[in-house]
Amino acid sequence: xxxxxxxxxxxxxxxxxxxxxxxxxxxxxxxxxxxxxxxxxxxxxxxxxxxxxxxxxxxxxxxxxxxxxxxxxxxxxxxxxxxxxxxxxxxxxxxxxxxxxxxxxxxxxxxxxxxxxxxxxxxxxxxxxxxxxxxxxxxxxxxxxxxxxxxxxxxxxxxxxxxxxxxxxxxxxxxxxxxxxxxxxxxxxxxxx
Amino acid sequence: xxxxxxxxxxxxxxxxxxxxxxxxxxxxxxxxxxxxxxxxxxxxxxxxxxxxxxxxxxxxxxxxxxxxxxxxxxxxxxxxxxxxxxxxxxxxxxxxxxxxxxxxxxxxxxxxxxxxxxxxxxxxxxxxxxxxxxxxxxxxxxxxxxxxxxxxxxxxxxxxxxxxxxxxxxxxxxxxxxxxxxxxxxxxxxxxx
Numbered sequence: 001x002x003x004x005x006x007x008x009x010x011x012x013x014x015x016x017x018x019x020x021x022x023x024x025x026x027x028x029x030x031x032x033x034x035x036x037x038x039x040x041x042x043x044x045x046x047x048x049x050x051x052x053x054x055x056x057x058x059x060x061x062x063x064x065x066x067x068x069x070x071x072x073x074x075x076x077x078x079x080x081x082x083x084x085x086x087x088x089x090x091x092x093x094x095x096x097x098x099x100x101x102x103x104x105x106x107x108x109x110x111x112x113x114x115x116x117x118x119x120x121x122x123x124x125x126x127x128x129x130x131x132x133x134x135x136x137x138x139x140x141x142x143x144x145x146x147x148x149x150x151x152x153x154x155x156x157x158x159x160x161x162x163x164x165x166x167x168x169x170x171x172x173x174x175x176x177x178x179x180x181x182x183x184x185x186x187x188x189x190x191x192x193x
Numbered sequence: 194x195x196x197x198x199x200x201x202x203x204x205x206x207x208x209x210x211x212x213x214x215x216x217x218x219x220x221x222x223x224x225x226x227x228x229x230x231x232x233x234x235x236x237x238x239x240x241x242x243x244x245x246x247x248x249x250x251x252x253x254x255x256x257x258x259x260x261x262x263x264x265x266x267x268x269x270x271x272x273x274x275x276x277x278x279x280x281x282x283x284x285x286x287x288x289x290x291x292x293x294x295x296x297x298x299x300x301x302x303x304x305x306x307x308x309x310x311x312x313x314x315x316x317x318x319x320x321x322x323x324x325x326x327x328x329x330x331x332x333x334x335x336x337x338x339x340x341x342x343x344x345x346x347x348x349x350x351x352x353x354x355x356x357x358x359x360x361x362x363x364x365x366x367x368x369x370x371x372x373x374x375x376x377x378x379x380x381x382x383x384x385x386x
Contacts, residue, residue, distance in 0.1 A: 002328035006199040011232040011325065031379050038376040039204040041323065043337045043358075045374045051383040059386035093381075097374055117337070120357065123313045127320035130234065132204065135195035144236045144310070155386075164313065165236075181238045181290055183231040186224050188286075190244040193252035193348075 010134045017139045017168070018074045019176025025079040025138065025169060030055075033133045033169070040128035044103040048090035048118040049125035050161050052083040053169075062154050063166075068145035071166075078141065078168035083151060084129060085161045086122030088114055122164050130167065139172035203327045210332045210361070211267045212369025218272040218331065218362060223248075226326050226362070233321030235314040237296040241283035242318035243354050245276040246362075255347050261338035264359075271334065271361035276344060277322060278354045279315030281307055315357050326362055334361035 008014075030053050038047070054063050060076055063083075067075055075081050091107035091114060107114050130140045143166045151163040201207075223246050231240070247256050253269055256276075260268055268274050284300035284307060300307050323333045336359045344356040 001330040002199050002202055003196070006195050007229060007328055009195055010203075010328070011229050011321070014232075014234075016234045027385055030385060031383075034379045034383055036200060036204050038382070039207075040320065041207075041209045041333070041335055043335075045376075047377050047382070049382065053383065053385045055385055062386075093377070097377070099374055100371060119312060120316045120337070123316035124320035124323075127233065127317035128204070128324070130317075131321070131324050135200055135203070137194040140234070142234055142236075144313070178293060181292055183238075184240050184286070184290070186227045189231070189240070189242065190224075190227055190246065192220055192223060192246040192248055193255075 010131050014134050014139070015172065015177050015180070017141045017172030017177070019173035020074070020077045020079065020168070021171040021173050023079065023171045029136060029138070030080060030169070032136055033129060033138070036135060037125060037128040037132035040125060042121040042125060043117060044094065045097045046090050046094060046103070046117060046121055047097060047125070048086040048122045049129070050085045050087050051129070052085065052155055054081040054083060055079070063151070066147045066150035066154065071143050071145045074141060075166070075168055079170035080168070082129065082167040082169055083155060083163055084122070084126040084165050084167055085156065085163045086118040087161050088118055089160045090118055119164070126165060126167070133169055138169055141168035141172070142166070143168070203324050207327050207332070208365065208370055208373070210334045210365030210370070212366035213267065213270045213272065213361070214364040214366050216272070216364045222329060222331070223273060223362070225329055226322060226331070229328060230318065230321040230325035233318060235318060236310060237287065238290045239283050239287060239296070239310060239314055240290060240318070241279040241311040241315045242322070243278045243280050244322070245278065245348055247274040247276060248272070256344070259340045259343035259347065264336050264338045267334060268336070268359070268361055272363035273361070275322065275360040275362055276348060276356050277315070277319040277358050277360055278349065278356045279311040280354050281311055282353045283311055312357070319358060319360070323360065331362055332365035335359070336361070
């Protein structure tokens with residue numbers, strides 16, 4: 001079982017940050033997020049998530065026109081912004097990634113099933129990404145407020161990778177946090193049958 | 194930063210289990226999964242995930258006809274099977290859940306945007322669910338191999354909750370595990386811009 005401090009770090013005390021300390025994040029640390037979050041489970045190990053870490057000033061300027069106005073300042077300030085995307089050709093790697101069955105054949109010629117599987121499992125991997133970053137002592141600021149069309153045209157012109165959400169990564173400034181919103185209780189969201 | 198043991202528990206050593214030890218899981222422990230995973234971030238705190246814990250023999254029999262053949266034995270054996278679902282009326286709770294803006298109005302009358310937001314954030318919450326269960330010392334067996342139509346008709350006849358994936362929960366039997374499949378490397382799935 002995880003320690004209380006561990007549960008606080010990845011769930012209970014962690015917050016979505018909007019203000020960032022002026023502390024850089026090394027490429028090695030960004031790679032460590034991947035090396036941890038890649039271990040989270042996906043259906044038939046399909047692993048559709050792809051990530052672009054937007055870090056240089058030049059790359060941030062390419063991202064900027066796609067951002068909703070309320071997301072511009074915090075994203076330009078963050079040490080890195082991860083574009084959480086998924087690959088609509090993920091199934092081409094299944095012969096290497098899944099040994100138990102010919103899983104590629106489940107997807108070939110089924111674009112709707114491919115899209116649904118990529119979106120579900122890519123979103124789950126995006127959640128693993130957030131937890132992994134927190135586990136490494138980083139803070140996250142995930143966002144849906146941007147133009148997927150503009151990001152895809154700018155960063156994925158070949159058309160097989162699709163952006164899902166953005167996630168600022170760095171060391172948050174707790175003084176910029178709003179009060180915490182409440183969560184649904186067990187009885188509001190669950191039942192035992 | 195999380196300890197090495199913590200990273201092993203939630204990511205590096207955890208496995209998707211197919212065989213289950215004959216050890217029950219209490220209702221209190223199932224509620225503890227919720228109390229931890231509910232803290233994970235969602236867009237505007239929209240929190241669309243809903244969970245039914247299928248635990249009684251009677252409820253398992255109701256679930257059985259919806260399962261793909263390869264998922265029947267392990268699911269009937271598991272101490273509990275969580276139906277990870279999402280509520281297509283999640284936005285009705287936003288006036289309570291998000292204080293910073295009138296977020297309900299972003300969704301009203303936009304069924305496609307509702308569905309996309311529920312699917313993305315519900316899948317992310319499903320991933321938090323898996324990590325939270327592991328943090329509490331449990332093992333998980335998430336599955337997509339079932340008929341969503343049959344599960345929805347049987348468990349959600351009112352039509353606003355939609356099943357997303359299933360997740361067996363309990364204490365896994367390590368002797369039933371297949372060899373671990375490889376993951377994509379950083380260079381196969383990511384770049385730094």
